[in-house]
Amino acid sequence: MDFGDSREEAAFRARLREWLRTHNPGLPASSTSDDYWAGQAAWHQALYDAGFFGLSWPRDIGGQALPSVYDVIVDEQLAAAGAPPRPSLGYLVQGILAHGNEDVRSRFLPGIVNGRDRWCQGFSEPDAGSDLASLRTRAERDGDDYVITGHKVWTSYSDVADWCLLLARTDPDVPKHKGLSAFRISMRQPGIQQRPLKMINGITSEFGEVLFDGARVPAADMIGAPGEGWRLAMTVVSHEREPGELGYVARYKKLVKELTAMVRDHPERYGPEQVRDLGWALVEAEMLRLHVCRRLSDRLDGITHGPEGSVDKLLMTQVEQAVGHAALSVGGAAHGDGDDTWLKVYLYSRAQSVMGGTSQIQRNLVAGRILGLPT
Amino acid sequence: MDVRLSPEQVALRDSAAQAVDRLGPHAVRALDDPERAGKLDAAVAASGWRELRAATDDGAPWASGVEVALVAEELGRGLADTPFLGPTLAAELRRLVGARPAGDHETVALAPDLTALANGTAEGAVAVDTQGAMAALLTVPTPAGDHAVARVLLPEGASRVDLTRPVAGLGPATALNPLPDAARSLSEDDLARWTALGLAITSADLVGTMRGAVQLASDYAKQRRQYGRPIGSFQAVQHLLADAFVATEGSRSATLHAAWAVDALPPAEALAAAAVAKAYCARAARTVCETAIQVHGGIGNTWECLAHVYLRRALLATDILGGTGPNLARVLDHHGIGGGRGLR
Numbered sequence: 070m071d072f073g074d075s076r077e078e079a080a081f082r083a084r085l086r087e088w089l090r091t092h093n094p095g096l097p098a099s100s101t102s103d104d105y106w107a108g109q110a111a112w113h114q115a116l117y118d119a120g121f122f123g124l125s126w127p128r129d130i131g132g133q134a135l136p137s138v139y140d141v142i143v144d145e146q147l148a149a150a151g152a153p154p155r156p157s158l159g160y161l162v163q164g165i166l167a168h169g170n171e172d173v174r175s176r177f178l179p180g181i182v183n184g185r186d187r188w189c190q191g192f193s194e195p196d197a198g199s200d201l202a203s204l205r206t207r208a209e210r211d212g213d214d215y216v217i218t219g220h221k222v223w224t225s226y227s228d229v230a231d232w233c234l235l236l237a238r239t240d241p242d243v244p245k246h247k248g249l250s251a252f253r254i255s256m257r258q259p260g261i262q263q264r265p266l267k268m269i270n271g272i273t274s275e276f277g278e279v280l281f282d283g284a285r286v287p288a289a290d291m292i293g294a295p296g297e298g299w300r301l302a303m304t305v306v307s308h309e310r311e312p313g314e315l316g317y318v319a320r321y322k323k324l325v326k327e328l329t330a331m332v333r334d335h336p337e338r339y340g341p342e343q344v345r346d347l348g349w350a351l352v353e354a355e356m357l358r359l360h361v362c363r364r365l366s367d368r369l370d371g372i373t374h375g376p377e378g379s380v381d382k383l384l385m386t387q388v389e390q391a392v393g394h395a396a397l398s399v400g401g402a403a404h405g406d407g408d409d410t411w412l413k414v415y416l417y418s419r420a421q422s423v424m425g426g427t428s429q430i431q432r433n434l435v436a437g438r439i440l441g442l443p444t
Numbered sequence: 445m446d447v448r449l450s451p452e453q454v455a456l457r458d459s460a461a462q463a464v465d466r467l468g469p470h471a472v473r474a475l476d477d478p479e480r481a482g483k484l485d486a487a488v489a490a491s492g493w494r495e496l497r498a499a500t501d502d503g504a505p506w507a508s509g510v511e512v513a514l515v516a517e518e519l520g521r522g523l524a525d526t527p528f529l530g531p532t533l534a535a536e537l538r539r540l541v542g543a544r545p546a547g548d549h550e551t552v553a554l555a556p557d558l559t560a561l562a563n564g565t566a567e568g569a570v571a572v573d574t575q576g577a578m579a580a581l582l583t584v585p586t587p588a589g590d591h592a593v594a595r596v597l598l599p600e601g602a603s604r605v606d607l608t609r610p611v612a613g614l615g616p617a618t619a620l621n622p623l624p625d626a627a628r629s630l631s632e633d634d635l636a637r638w639t640a641l642g643l644a645i646t647s648a649d650l651v652g653t654m655r656g657a658v659q660l661a662s663d664y665a666k667q668r669r670q671y672g673r674p675i676g677s678f679q680a681v682q683h684l685l686a687d688a689f690v691a692t693e694g695s696r697s698a699t700l701h702a703a704w705a706v707d708a709l710p711p712a713e714a715l716a717a718a719a720v721a722k723a724y725c726a727r728a729a730r731t732v733c734e735t736a737i738q739v740h741g742g743i744g745n746t747w748e749c750l751a752h753v754y755l756r757r758a759l760l761a762t763d764i765l766g767g768t769g770p771n772l773a774r775v776l777d778h779h780g781i782g783g784g785r786g787l788r
Contacts (some may be wrong), residue, residue: 070446070447070448070449070450070453070510070700070704071445071446071447071704071708072445072447072701072704072705072708073445073708074445075445078445138445138446141445142445329779329780329781332781333779333780333781336781336782344776344781345772347776347781348723348772348773348775348776349723349772351720351775351776351779352698352720352723352724352772352775353724355698355720356694356697356698356720356724357694359697359698359700359701360693360694360697360698362445362447362697362701363447363696363697363700366445366446366447366448367448369446369448370448380689380690380693383686383687383690384690384693384694387694429679429683431686432679432682432683432686432687433679433682433683433686435686435689435690436676436679436682436683436685436686437682439686439689440658440662440676440682440685440686440689441662441666442662442665442666442674442676442677442681442682442685443666443673443674443676443677444677
């Protein structure tokens with residue numbers, strides 16, 4: 070057991086550290102400013118082009134087939150440099166790798182990995198949140214196409230997406246989990262209307278809703294077989310719950326580092342309760358880094374798509390919300406000059422116990438699928 | 445980086461697990477069975493686990509902090525009522541000062557608040573994990589400004605917050621005898637590394653205790669029926685146990701790193717890694733053990749239920765070298781924030 074770098078890992082780390090000295094775009098935190106989202110695509114492409122993104126994925130889709138633990142090194146160095154985190158889209162890659170055929174994989178994945186194609190995920194609907202399988206968006210066959218009608222909501226990046234990973238009902242006559250199929254549908258067409266949703270912290274460019282009214286998708290762009298949509302969705306969300314896939318360690322470490330510097334530079338301004346909140350944020354963020362080291366090491370035995378993602382999601386949520394509480398405590402909510410940067414970080418942290426499956430759903434999964442408690 | 449256990453580490457963990465599964469106390473009344481306890485003690489003595497931190501010929505320990513933590517976790521899970529923490533920490537002190545291994549059973553004595561090794565006086569010091577021990581090690585300041593390791597004989601009698609591991613208070617008159625064969629004294633770096641080992645062992649003990657408590661409560665929730673259903677089918681109970689399981693997993697990730705760091709990182713880094721683990725585990729363990737009592741309902745509040753034995757074991761492991769307050773302060777210190785000291 071070794072948490073230290075191998076020679077190759079140390080060389081990679083040194084290369085990344087050096088590259089970051091001149092390539093850190095200095096974007097604000099994703100949770101505090103629309104400017105982050107405006108610069109995110111360029112950051113993704115720069116990181117990829119320099120050889121620091123998509124490391125563990127297969128070479129034929131643009132990856133480097135390195136062990137997944139390289140991703141932790143990236144997270145650590147991004148945080149140390151105060152750079153933005155790596156793009157959070159590994160769950161899309163895992164889902165398409167696991168369920169797509171060769172044609173779909175080779176057409177869809179390289180663009181996701183290299184950052185030239187931007188994707189959003191059309192799963193949730195106004196009446197299908199936790200009960201995702203009850204979703205009502207329809208996909209009806211019409212020649213070589215499917216025609217899509219429905220309403221998706223809480224869709225991250227829908228405003229900038231070229232493509233949507235869409236979950237829709239292709240067979241209304243079978244039990245609800247069995248009638249769903251997954252597609253890649255173009256967001257650039259007349260039958261789709263995208264509207265931004267303003268989050269509680271005022272961010273407008275992350276979150277949206279998407280209306281499908283006669284939008285078309287070629288049948289060849291179905292991912293997996295007809296009726297395989299639920300299984301694909303479960304693969305996707307199981308990885309969407311993994312901090313190692315999302316790269317959130319870098320996000321949390323960067324925020325905690327900034328809060329730590331504030332207290333270290335002006336200790337006289339902070340009381341013991343504020344210092345305690347910061348202490349817990351330091352402990353929580355470090356725990357998550359180590360947990361990711363463990364999970365990504367386990368991938369050396371092969372990737373699984375199991376219920377452990379629910380454990381990770383609950384840990385990650387606890388970390389994000391501890392960091393949020395430290396942001397509120399140390400950064401403060403009300404400032405005479407109107408600076409609400411830390412308030413935004415705090416408010417954004419409330420979404421973590423909802424997105425990707427609520428904490429209550431995760432607890433159900435841990436209780437049933439890991440602890441074996443009866444239903 | 446590869447933080448999977450090696451095959452040898454898996455084998456060590458499995459043999460520790462087998463020892464407690466075979467000979468550990470599986471019911472409260474088994475704590476009073478001297479024949480069983482004697483067999484467990486003999487099995488642990490024969491295994492050599494208490495000597496993992498004794499010095500090899502070149503002065504390095506026989507095994508790293510990882511091996512020590514793996515054994516500590518399994519002994520905690522199985523509520524092992526036989527010494528491990530005490531003799532391991534005493535052996536580490538002897539190794540660090542280049543003294544020969546003790547000829548008898550030995551443990552360590554901590555400062556009255558248990559947050560550090562006792563230094564300078566035995567008065568009010570607390571020897572931990574004292575079962576079968578004749579003496580305890582502590583430190584005395586040297587004129588050069590570092591610390592010599594001294595040995596005190598233990599008094600009769602012991603108290604038991606933890607029903608599996610007694611502690612003993614030392615009196616003022618207890619004589620301090622520096623180890624005659626010590627080759628050197630302890631530097632601040634030595635003390636930091638020793639403290640890191642102690643925090644890693646107690647964190648691992650807490651992880652094991654949590655695993656045992658979650659297993660006990662989950663098993664009970666599957667059997668106990670109310671309203672015609674197992675109570676484990678109710679979401680309110682499921683979510684308590686899910687949270688307990690998740691807290692245990694986070695604790696384990698932090699603890700594995702702390703155990704590795706003991707020997708792999710510079711002393712200040714090792715101590716910070718250990719403090720992260722201990723703060724996390726201490727907070728988690730109390731909640732997890734309280735959950736185990738809650739899930740057991742009325743039965744959980746009776747002496748005969750093992751749930752309180754887990755809680756009591758966790759309370760002692762938490763206090764040894766400090767729980768959340770002192771370790772948050774260590775973490776903050778490491779990041780240049782001294783104000784954390786007010787957190788105790």
